[in-house]
Amino acid sequence: MLENIKKNFTESIQTKIAAAEALPESIEKGAKMMIEALIRGNKILSCGNGGSAGDAQHFSSELLNRYERNRPSLPAMALTTDSSTITSIANDFSYDEVFSKQVKALGQAGDILLAISTSGNSANVINAMQAALTRDMTIVALTGKDGGEMAGFLGENDVEIRVPSSRTARIQEVHLLVIHNLCESIDNALFPISHGD
Numbered sequence: 042m043l044e045n046i047k048k049n050f051t052e053s054i055q056t057k058i059a060a061a062e063a064l065p066e067s068i069e070k071g072a073k074m075m076i077e078a079l080i081r082g083n084k085i086l087s088c089g090n091g092g093s094a095g096d097a098q099h100f101s102s103e104l105l106n107r108y109e110r111n112r113p114s115l116p117a118m119a120l121t122t123d124s125s126t127i128t129s130i131a132n133d134f135s136y137d138e139v140f141s142k143q144v145k146a147l148g149q150a151g152d153i154l155l156a157i158s159t160s161g162n163s164a165n166v167i168n169a170m171q172a173a174l175t176r177d178m179t180i181v182a183l184t185g186k187d188g189g190e191m192a193g194f195l196g197e198n199d200v201e202i203r204v205p206s207s208r209t210a211r212i213q214e215v216h217l218l219v220i221h222n223l224c225e226s227i228d229n230a231l232f233p234i235s236h237g238d
């Protein structure tokens with residue numbers, strides 16, 4: 042057991058080293074998209090399943106409340122939290138539509154969808170991306186493995202941030218680092234630290 046635990050730490054560190062080479066430009070593109078959307082008065086919707094649902098909420102809470110320092114609230118909403126909406130859509134229609142129906146109702150032109158899936162193959166996340174495109178939103182996709190079907194849905198105004206790993210847990214560990222980089226970039230751009238802070 043101890044050997045396996047140590048191996049997981051090593052694997053996670055190595056994945057982050059590989060990601061530090063592969064991802065900064067795409068993270069910067071995603072951050073700029075978000076900063077421009079927030080300056081325009083648009084919002085960011087986020088979604089994902091399982092651990093990625095937690096990541097979607099982690100991101101929205103850091104925009105709505107705070108990341109590392111106090112500043113005005115920013116408009117973001119995780120589509121993973123309203124159990125009445127999610128269970129009724131899954132019950133009456135399909136689990137594949139739990140996010141897309143919310144995007145169709147809440148998404149406005151210029152908004153951003155933060156779509157999170159380690160495999161890139163979660164049907165409800167892919168449907169949310171399709172719904173976002175019909176609303177003239179743009180997409181920041183956090184993926185892993187080979188990008189899955191999600192990779193094929195993205196246009197030049199979107200960005201895919203694909204973690205170079207084939208293991209869901211390792212991919213998720215880097216997704217959280219990506220999310221913190223997005224939050225930090227947004228804060229630094231919109232609320233630069235002034236002298237005396």
Ligand SMILES: O=C(CO)[C@@H](O)[C@H](O)[C@H](O)[C@H](O)COP(=O)(O)O
Binds near residue numbers: 093157160210
């Ligand atoms: O957190 C974990 C595994 O670390 C799981 O809950 C995992 O998120 C779930 O199996 C998801 O359904 C996987 O979906 P996806 O990342 O392929 O879109």
Ligand SMILES: [Zn+2]
Binds near residue numbers: 210
């Ligand atoms: Zn997990």
